Amino acid sequence: xxxxxxxxxxxxxxxxxxxxxxxxxxxxxxxxxxxxxxxxxxxxxxxxxxxxxxxxxxxxxxxxxxxxxxxxxxxxxxxxxxxxxxxxxxxxxxxxxxxxxxxxxxxxxxxxxxxxxxxxxxxxxxxxxxxxxxxxxxxxxxxxxxxxxxxxxxxxxxxxxxxxxxxxxxxxxxxxxxxxxxxxxxxxxxxxxxxxxxxxxxxxxxxxxxxxxxxxxxxxxxxxxxxxxxxxxxxxxxxxxxxxxxxxxxxxxxxxxxxxxxxxxxxxxxxxxxxxxxxxxxxxxxxxxxxxxxxxxxxxxxxxxxxxxxxxxxxxxxxxxxxxxxxxxxxxxxxxxxxxxxxxxxxxxxxxxxxxxxxxxxxxxxxxxxxxxxxxxxxxxxx
Numbered sequence: 614x615x616x617x618x619x620x621x622x623x624x625x626x627x628x629x630x631x632x633x634x635x636x637x638x639x640x641x642x643x644x645x646x647x648x649x650x651x652x653x654x655x656x657x658x659x660x661x662x663x664x665x666x667x668x669x670x671x672x673x674x675x676x677x678x679x680x681x682x683x684x685x686x687x688x689x690x691x692x693x694x695x696x697x698x699x700x701x702x703x704x705x706x707x708x709x710x711x712x713x714x715x716x717x718x719x720x721x722x723x724x725x726x727x728x729x730x731x732x733x734x735x736x737x738x739x740x741x742x743x744x745x746x747x748x749x750x751x752x753x754x755x756x757x758x759x760x761x762x763x764x765x766x767x768x769x770x771x772x773x774x775x776x777x778x779x780x781x782x783x784x785x786x787x788x789x790x791x792x793x794x795x796x797x798x799x800x801x802x803x804x805x806x807x808x809x810x811x812x813x814x815x816x817x818x819x820x821x822x823x824x825x826x827x828x829x830x831x832x833x834x835x836x837x838x839x840x841x842x843x844x845x846x847x848x849x850x851x852x853x854x855x856x857x858x859x860x861x862x863x864x865x866x867x868x869x870x871x872x873x874x875x876x877x878x879x880x881x882x883x884x885x886x887x888x889x890x891x892x893x894x895x896x897x898x899x900x901x902x903x904x905x906x907x908x909x910x911x912x913x914x915x916x917x918x919x920x921x922x923x924x925x926x927x928x929x930x931x932x933x934x935x936x937x938x939x940x941x942x943x944x945x946x947x948x949x950x951x952x953x954x955x956x957x958x959x960x961x962x963x964x965x966x967x968x969x970x971x972x973x974x975x976x977x978x979x980x981x982x983x984x985x986x987x988x989x990x991x992x993x994x995x996x
Contacts (some may be wrong), residue, residue, distance in 0.1 A: 617929035618981060623795045623802075624972035626864035632856035644849025648856040655862050656806060660781045662789075664809040666822055667855055668848045671770045671792035671805035675703035677848055678738075678766045678788050678807065680821050681814050684709045688737040693723040694940040694950075695958040696742045700768050701939055709737065710948055713940040715955035719896045721965075722749040724957070725757075732761055741786075742768040746798075746904025747897055748777030751785040758786075766790070769808075773799060774869060775904035782904070787811040793858055798868055798906055798972075801858035804850050821845040871972050872905035875979060879908045879968065882983050892917075908970050909935070910986070915963040922966060924989040930982055935965050 636642055649667050656665035668674045684690065686708035692701050694713040701711045712731050717724045721744045728739060739758055741749040751767075758765045765786030769775075772782040773791055783789035788811065793804035807822075809815055819829040825845030830836045861868065880894060887894050891913035897903050912918040918934065925932045938958045940950030952959065969982055 616931040618969050618978050620931040620933050620969050621796045622971040626861050628860040629857045632860050636852050636856040642853050646852030648852050648859050652855050662808045664815045666807045667850050668805040669850045671790050672699040673848045674790035674805045674807040679703045679707045689735045691739045694938045694955040695936050715957050718957050720747050725750040725753045738764045738766050740766045743772035743782050746772040746775040746906035748782050748901045751777045771906040772904045776902035778900050783808050799861040801854040804854050822848045876905045886987050909967045912964045918964050921989050925985050928985045933967050938962050
């Protein structure tokens with residue numbers, strides 16, 4: 614059906630089409646052109662990472678991370694069960710066994726207190742996911758990883774410009790990944806980035822990203838010809854996408870301002886409703902600065918969640934659920950996943966509703982959503 618108010622709507626910040634035309638005028642529309650380099654520079658200067666590399670998706674960036682870590686058969690990677698499949702797939706593709714850990718009931722992030730008990734001599738990496746752009750407990754996670762000599766790869770698909778204890782998400786682990794899918798704050802349709810905070814990975818990351826060749830060294834004049842020197846794949850996005858992305862990055866303060874306003878209004882206007890219906894709104898710890906990526910509601914039961922989605926649908930409003938527990942998926946069960954392994958994940962997955970949330974959402978549209986949510990609450994209470 615066609616919704617009057619969709620869950621997401623892509624946003625143009627103003628100069629995307631102009632930048633795309635410039636990319637064509639420069640005569641370079643393939644990967645690693647002028648706009649790609651400008652995007653790299655933006656991330657390196659704004660976040661303070663040692664190296665940023667645009668990729669075709671966050672999935673691609675995660676796959677590059679797995680190759681960089683030499684993940685292979687017999688290795689284990691610790692991941693939350695409540696996440697998108699790419700977080701796990703990237704490492705499984707290299708032969709690793711996923712070790713699923715439950716999430717905290719407040720932030721829905723990986724429960725840092727459960728990680729140490731899942732570490733073995735085969736653990737290769739810990740992959741915290743900053744759900745909804747709210748930081749995981751990164752000081753505890755990185756301390757544990759350092760003690761155990763395990764690499765941390767942050768899945769920061771939701772968290773660009775979010776902070777944990779004043780430090781940007783994506784700068785805590787040895788490496789991190791970003792997403793610019795059309796549902797994210799900053800977009801280019803499909804795209805991602807690998808952020809490197811450990812210099813030892815930079816040279817090889819450039820090779821892996823260029824199909825396993827030392828092409829970057831050739832263009833820098835470091836070798837007289839380039840050749841195949843390692844495994845790799847084609848992870849470079851078109852400079853046309855980078856041109857689009859740069860416009861979004863340059864407008865990020867405006868974008869974040871729009872999203873902050875929307876998030877705060879949902880939180881303020883639904884707080885009393887949540888108290889009376891038994892629903893739970895997002896919880897942001899005081900030491901976290903969120904990225905305003907999404908606004909969700911945890912309904913008190915699966916039936917209440919289904920009723921809410923159907924009620925909004927009847928009014929032409931698209932609300933959606935989110936991740937299914939990976940440990941209970943067909944693939945997850947291959948590694949022994951069973952009901953009860955991650956009880957918080959199982960409960961949250963059955964009850965979460967994500968409300969429409971996009972940069973260009975009008976006050977009127979958001980008001981309709983809020984009225985519809987409150988209206989369902991009244992109906993449910995009366996029943």
